[in-house]
Amino acid sequence: KMGYEGYFLIIKDIVDTAKRNGIKVGPGRGSSVSSLVLYALSVTNIDPLKYGLYFExxxxxxxxxxxxxxxxxEDERRDEIIKYVRKKYGxxxxxxIITFGRMKAKAAIRDVARVMGLPYSEADEIAKLVDYNTLEETYEFNPAFKSLIDSKExxxxxxxxxKRIEGHARHASVHAGxxxxxPSDLTEFVPLYKHPDDTVCTQYEMEALESVGLIKMDFLGLKTLTVIRKVEDMIKMKTPDFSIEKIPLNDKKTYELLQKGETIGxxxxxxxxxxxxxxxxKPEKFEDLIAIIALYRPGPLGSxxxxxxxARKHGVIPITYPHPLLENVLKETYxxxxxxxxxxxxASEIAGFSMGKADILRRAMGKKEKEKMLAEEKDFIEGAKKKGVPEDxxxxxxxxxKPFAGYGFNKAHAASYALISYQTAFLKAHxxxxxxxxxxSSEMGKSEELAKFVNEAKRMxxxxxxxxxNESEKEFKIVSDNKILFGLGGIKNVGDAAISAIIKAREKGKFKSFEDFIYRTSSKSxxxxxxxxxxxxxAFDSLEPDRKKLLSKIEREEGKIKVSLFEDSDSQYKMESEIKATEKLEMxxxxxxxxxxxxxxxxxxxxxxxxxITNSSDLVYIEEAREINLCGFPADIKIMKGKNGVEYFQVEFEDLYGTFKVNVFGEI
Structure with a gap:
């Protein structure tokens, strides 16, 4: 009817190719999970009929x-898919596709305020009141914003x-996926743009591409899928027929882990x-997990x-419904x-809307389109009255x-992500x-994330x-039933070239001493x-545990490493070289x-x-204006100066999971 058969078959070809080549593909993403055809084509892994997902x-x-x-x-092999598509389809x-960073309402307020020399605190106060898509809408519908704007010239x-700069493009970049x-050369449809990194992309954004008859698709790299695939590969070494796609969705051990909240990773x-x-x-079934994924969002959390x-889930308070007709709709979410x-x-149950018309209502509410909402509200009330629902x-x-149309979570997306959540929880539990x-290994190069997983491993x-x-590889590796050896790639300033040189040198035998290491590895790498x-x-402790002694041996001269081959027998040196616990920590x-x-x-x-105490790694998830307890020790302190010329201290604290900064003003 819509003529998208070819598009669906292209998607299937791409997904099938990825699976044939051992590239992990997600169970689906966004509203496409609602399509029974895509499920039948094995593009998505969630049965839309079973979980009440609507095609419309x-x-x-x-x-x-x-x-x-x-x-x-999986993020490590996403580029292979893009290369395949280029080769297959020309x-x-x-x-x-190009994407433009645009001046949004809040950013426009902040940027203009900065140019006008307004204090940051005033600009911030105004910007935080912006709660509609545009400044004009905010001024019209938000009395607090209007009152503040009108208070001063x-x-x-x-x-x-x-308002004049709102919506204007600030910069161009390449869309993430x-x-x-x-159907033929792109230049017949759109002009092309060469990004500074040599990536070729369209000069038109996604919406404009649709208007000229081209259909886009998103290929996104997800690190979690790489993790799942690697764990699955390791499991298959002992259990060849294991498949993450075949695990039961009612596994007791998995739900016990989820109920305890032991979900780092x-x-x-x-x-x-x-x-x-x-x-x-305390989720007990997959539907509970879908609800929890959807619940932890700005919209539902606010409402x-x-x-x-x-309390409703556990029967502490009775489950009630806004109207008896809504029981079937809201039963699974209490x-x-x-x-x-x-x-x-x-909208369908109360007002008799078709699911297509109900989706139009949802879109109008989500975009806060005033005229459409008024028209749809009239139809909603008239339809409800015909079904015997009182007007009030x-x-x-x-x-x-109203609020849920814009901020309530897309259940199809929640279901697909809940499946990935469940799969990772299953792997962690078993x-x-x-x-x-x-x-x-996946977090090497990210100190705070690595620290989080090291601490979690210790807790486990x-x-x-x-x-x-002599033993470490680039990545972390298992060396016994409950021991993992740190990977060389997790050490700062030790790059791929150095790691390759070390591993290559070890092919001829283990290093016998620190001097042997220096002799057998390139000073360049x-x-x-x-x-x-x-x-x-x-890393050298197995050869020489005295780290200060090793540090005293290395010199740099004309780009080469030189090592002192003579032991210092002076007792004073030996006394000074003994490493203190605090020095070891700092090293x-x-x-x-x-x-x-x-x-x-x-x-x-x-x-x-x-x-x-709230951990520093969780600060990104904490909403503004919430009071929390933090605990850390001061690692650095700077004297800063605000726009009003007043000096204050900025103290950087460290805890077990990372760092956080605190501004300390004079009145404190």
């Missing part, structure tokens, strides 16, 4: 628009100037807030009381609205669903050593051994900086970016647990 959320017969199919591939017919000027395939469930919800809600959701699809179904009840229900080993009773120059990092990390901090063997806060751990 993906393709609406009453509002014809191009399909939007996003596919997740280099001249395939391109990535300079604010009125700020508002007028900001967008790909377009044309579990997709979408790592944050402190999410772990709290898991401990309270649904989490404690009420939990009488509360979480999903956009529920908004559509409510219909109006109340309409008001209830194969903890393999799971943690792969995750540690897994011992992380310091690197060893293993320079002084690399060797110092290896010493700091303890490891330099090598890894975090404290590895121990931590200055270790003696205070009982206090930290008692005081309900």
């Amino acid at each position: 959320r993906f393709l609406n017969p009453e509002r014809i628009s191009p399909p939007d199919v996003d596919i997740d591939f 280099e001249n017919c395939v391109s990535q 300079i604010y009125k000027k700020l508002f007028e100037y900001a 967008g790909i377009v395939i044309a 579990v997709f979408q469930l790592e944050s402190q807030g999410m772990r709290e919800i898991l401990r309270k809600a 649904v009381n989490i404690n009420e959701f939990v 009488g509360l609205i979480l999903y956009q699809e529920q908004v559509m179904k409510i 009840v219909a109006r109340d229900i309409f008001e209830v669903i 194969y903890p050593l393999l799971f943690m080993c792969v995750n540690l 009773g897994i011992e992380i051994l310091k690197p060893d120059i 293993c320079n002084k900086k690399v060797i110092e990092a290896l010493i700091y990390s303890g 490891e901090k330099k090598a890894f970016g975090f404290y590895f063997g121990a931590h200055p806060l270790t003696p205070y751990l009982p206090f930290i647990k008692f005081m309900d």
